Amino acid sequence: MAVETQLPYDKQYITEYSDKRNEPNWFKDIRLKGLELSEELPMPVVKKTRIRNWNFTNFKHDVAGEKISSFDELPERIRALLDEDSDNNNLIIVRNNDVAYASLEDSLKDQGVIFTDIFTAMNEHSDLVQKHFMQEGVKVDENKMTARHAALLNSGIFLYVPKKVVVEQPIQVIFWQEDQEAAFFNHVLLVAEEQSEVTYVENYVSENDEEETVANIVSEVFAHDASKVSYGAVDHFAKGTTSYVNRRGTVGRDATLEWALGQMNDGNTISENITNLMGENALSHAKAVSVGRGNQAQDFTANIRHFGKASEGYILQHGVMKDQSSAIFNGIGKIEHGASKSNAEQESRVLMLSEGARGDANPILLIDEDDVTAGHAASVGRVDPLQLFYLMSRGISQHEAERLVIHGFLDPVVREIPIKTVQKQLREVIEGKVN
Amino acid sequence: MAASTLEIKNLHVQIEGEEILKGVNLTIRGGEFHAVMGPNGTGKSTLASAIMGHPKFEITEGEVFLDGENVLEMEVDERAQAGLFLAMQYPSEISGVTNSDFLRSSINAHREEGDEIPLMKFIKEMDGAMDDLEIDKNMAQRYLNEGFSGGEKKRNEILQLMMLKPAIAILDEIDSGLDIDALKVVANGINKMRNEEFGCLIITHYQRLLDYITPDHVHVMMQGRVVKSGGPELAHRLEAEGYDWIKEELGIDDETVGQKA
Numbered sequence: 001m002a003v004e005t006q007l008p009y010d011k012q013y014i015t016e017y018s019d020k021r022n023e024p025n026w027f028k029d030i031r032l033k034g035l036e037l038s039e040e041l042p043m044p045v046v047k048k049t050r051i052r053n054w055n056f057t058n059f060k061h062d063v064a065g066e067k068i069s070s071f072d073e074l075p076e077r078i079r080a081l082l083d084e085d086s087d088n089n090n091l092i093i094v095r096n097n098d099v100a101y102a103s104l105e106d107s108l109k110d111q112g113v114i115f116t117d118i119f120t121a122m123n124e125h126s127d128l129v130q131k132h133f134m135q136e137g138v139k140v141d142e143n144k145m146t147a148r149h150a151a152l153l154n155s156g157i158f159l160y161v162p163k164k165v166v167v168e169q170p171i172q173v174i175f176w177q178e179d180q181e182a183a184f185f186n187h188v189l190l191v192a193e194e195q196s197e198v199t200y201v202e203n204y205v206s207e208n209d210e211e212e213t214v215a216n217i218v219s220e221v222f223a224h225d226a227s228k229v230s231y232g233a234v235d236h237f238a239k240g241t242t243s244y245v246n247r248r249g250t251v252g253r254d255a256t257l258e259w260a261l262g263q264m265n266d267g268n269t270i271s272e273n274i275t276n277l278m279g280e281n282a283l284s285h286a287k288a289v290s291v292g293r294g295n296q297a298q299d300f301t302a303n304i305r306h307f308g309k310a311s312e313g314y315i316l317q318h319g320v321m322k323d324q325s326s327a328i329f330n331g332i333g334k335i336e337h338g339a340s341k342s343n344a345e346q347e348s349r350v351l352m353l354s355e356g357a358r359g360d361a362n363p364i365l366l367i368d369e370d371d372v373t374a375g376h377a378a379s380v381g382r383v384d385p386l387q388l389f390y391l392m393s394r395g396i397s398q399h400e401a402e403r404l405v406i407h408g409f410l411d412p413v414v415r416e417i418p419i420k421t422v423q424k425q426l427r428e429v430i431e432g433k434v435n
Numbered sequence: 436m437a438a439s440t441l442e443i444k445n446l447h448v449q450i451e452g453e454e455i456l457k458g459v460n461l462t463i464r465g466g467e468f469h470a471v472m473g474p475n476g477t478g479k480s481t482l483a484s485a486i487m488g489h490p491k492f493e494i495t496e497g498e499v500f501l502d503g504e505n506v507l508e509m510e511v512d513e514r515a516q517a518g519l520f521l522a523m524q525y526p527s528e529i530s531g532v533t534n535s536d537f538l539r540s541s542i543n544a545h546r547e548e549g550d551e552i553p554l555m556k557f558i559k560e561m562d563g564a565m566d567d568l569e570i571d572k573n574m575a576q577r578y579l580n581e582g583f584s585g586g587e588k589k590r591n592e593i594l595q596l597m598m599l600k601p602a603i604a605i606l607d608e609i610d611s612g613l614d615i616d617a618l619k620v621v622a623n624g625i626n627k628m629r630n631e632e633f634g635c636l637i638i639t640h641y642q643r644l645l646d647y648i649t650p651d652h653v654h655v656m657m658q659g660r661v662v663k664s665g666g667p668e669l670a671h672r673l674e675a676e677g678y679d680w681i682k683e684e685l686g687i688d689d690e691t692v693g694q695k696a
Contacts, residue, residue, distance in 0.1 A: 385490045390527035391537070393487050394595060395515035395544035404540065408531025408578070 006058055007148065011035060014151055017062065026130050027122050034140050034150025037174065044143040044244070046270055048328050048360060049299040054268050055242045056145075059183035059213040061152055065095025065176075080428075081174050081203050083419045090115065092173045096182045097154045097324070111165045118187055129158060132191055132363075137220030137248045145244045145270075149185055149216045156187035161196040161227075164290070170199040170418045177206035180240070181213045185276030188219040192227040194252075199418045201232040203425075208240035209266075212292060215243040225252040225279060229247050232417045234262040234426050245271040253279025253308065260416035261288040262426045264433065269298040276305065277311035279340075287316045289413040291433040292325030292357065303332040306339040307370075315346035318409055321357035329361045331376065337368040344374040351409050352382050353402075354432070438465025438632045439518055439602035447483045447496035448478075453693045455481045457659035458497065462640055463485065463603055465632040470670060473656035476691035478605055479638045480524055482656070483511040483607040487521040488514055495552050501603065516545055518602030522592035522609050528580040534591065535561065535575040538598055570622050585612035593624045597629075603634040610644040622647030637662040642674035655681055 014035050018028040019189075038395050040187045043051065071079055071393040082088050090108065092115065104115045114125055116153045122129045134140050140150045157173050177184055184204070184329050192198050206217065215237050223229040237243050263271055275284045286302045304313030319422075327406055333344030342365075350359035363376035391401035407414075417423040441463045448456035455478050463469050471479050484490040486499055488511040499506040501517050509517060525651055529537070537560060545550045565572060568590045577604070580588055589609055596604055606625070610618055625635070635649060645653075645667070653669040654661045663669070663681055672680075682690060 019564060113598035221531055265467065384527070384678045386528055389488070390523065391529070392511035393515055393521050393523075394537075394599065395512050396511070396540055397544065399511050400544070401512075404532050404537070405529060408529055411531030 037147035063182035112161035121158035146256035149161040249275040470650035520601035
């Protein structure tokens with residue numbers, strides 16, 4: 001059977017969809033450009049992973065979601081993600097392609113913080129959105145997936161933190177794909193102005209083990225000069241979802257961007273996390289954990305590019321592979337000419353739990369400057385029998401000992417997830433996947 | 436609980452096809468402290484690891500019983516649950532698992548499901564044992580042995596010993612890499628364990644540990660066997676005269692066995 005690679009959506013459909021949502025013209029133009037490009041551009045380059053037979057075209061594009069008036073209406077697995085240490089004042093729940101719940105503290109509104117769905121934002125804050133949306137970060141014409149993203153965008157969040165505003169409580173978004181075939185063409189645009197601070201956490205959840213659909217996620221984060229942004233995510237799309245995830249950071253002078261990504265999808269996934277350290281002393285930690293199971297195939301890239309002098313980038317990727325799953329972990333540290341005194345470090349480790357699983361760690365350092373430091377560590381291996389012996393010699397069963405080693409292996413990233421309940425839920429997801 | 440007895444009978448052990456232990460016989464009863472001494476490479480640590488079930492060692496002959504139960508048929512965790520403990524010479528580092536979580540899992544592994552140690556009781560016991568061993572409290576939240584100094588690792592082994600309260604403990608070179616102050620602290624912790632039920636097998640090639648922990652029985656290993664046994668006076672003689680007189684007495688030229696450790 002030939003796999004369909006072209007979309008069943010045309011210019012008329014896109015125009016009508018955009019008009020229905022009352023989008024500004026500049027945005028409609030981006031969609032139409034995306035549609036045009038999506039037909040001619042190639043797929044993103046993934047080496048070593050065969051994506052030819054993956055489903056990228058079979059999905060429902062426009063699916064409404066009902067509002068909720070109380071958290072009691074949420075199923076338990078969604079409710080479990082709510083921050084139990086807060087009053088959930090800074091929370092958006094996206095249900096299929098609509099906002100089901102939205103809240104932002106008055107004190108933050110008063111300080112000019114914007115936290116809303118992207119459709120509202122492009123009307124109410126058109127200039128701010130237009131300035132950042134798919135311009136400097138992820139570009140429409142990068143590949144077929146980014147072009148398709150622009151054309152079919154059906155969900156999104158805009159989070160804007162003005163200059164010098166410090167947001168103390170984490171900002172949370174739960175993307176809940178309730179409809180089993182609903183696709184997410186979701187865009188997160190996070191802009192932290194100079195000297196601002198914000199912590200953002202997102203969850204993607206679906207339950208389509210049988211039904212096929214796609215997720216096409218683009219996040220653009222702008223950490224302007226001297227700002228601090230902490231970005232946590234737990235991706236947990238079910239087996240039927242093919243995911244393309246592209247998270248991109250742009251970090252200014254003296255600014256910090258911390259990524260903590262729990263890549264727990266059960267379906268085939270391409271996930272790319274690129275951080276551009278533009279300013280002097282820019283700093284980023286890109287931490288990610290993954291668990292592969294069943295026969296899913298995944299391709300992960302963590303890439304930090306140094307443009308600013310004395311910029312620091314630290315990549316840490318830990319993956320656990322079981323059953324017949326396969327995954328490639330690319331770690332790329334790139335120091336551009338002129339980024340002297342920069343430091344690029346990376347560590348990629350893969351733990352194999354079965355004979356049939358396959359995992360690869362590809363550490364790459366590309367350095368165009370003399371006066372820099374860089375280092376990498378990579379390993380692919382099994383649970384160390386001496387570690388098991390040590391734990392079991394204290395009376396711990398083999399099963400429990402393996403569990404401890406696996407959770408321990410993933411913990412350096414899990415514990416960086418900003419909201420305690422999301423951390424706890426991520427641990428449960430890991431538990432469910434490795435058992 | 437009555438005192439336990441660990442019986443090692445004619446134990447032969449191979450590593451990668453090479454025989455390291457060539458028939459070890461030892462009986463350790465609860466309430467007794469035994470020291471196994473000997474130069475490097477004579478099989479002492481192999482004895483300790485083989486009893487606990489180290490995956491690299493293959494037992495080719497002999498038996499080990501704990502209170503009549505066949506230890507060699509047990510999985511490693513079952514040996515621990517039966518009452519054995521091994522303080523390791525080179526404890527594994529386990530990233531991402533805090534010392535405190537590990538200790539609690541270990542203690543609960545010895546208890547019935549539904550009868551887990553209450554958190555407050557656990558913390559109190561751990562704090563008390565950490566004070567005894569002069570361990571910095573933040574070690575509880577550090578990852579298990581990761582980045583620990585040699586001395587911290589040894590103290591951590593003894594901390595586990597004190598928390599788990601086994602029937603019979605084997606201490607494998609618990610003194611190596613410790614300065615004299617740390618040695619005293621560790622010895623003090625071990626001496627606190629001493630009672631009529633607790634049996635201990637102390638493996639060392641330095642006499643100095645025995646200045647602080649007085650053994651009831653002293654055994655010397657050479658060529659993969661126990662070649663001489665005696666009381667505390669044997670340790671004193673070894674300290675004064677070294678091992679050469681034993682080699683002479685027994686006509687041993689090279690005391691080591693297999694590849695040197």
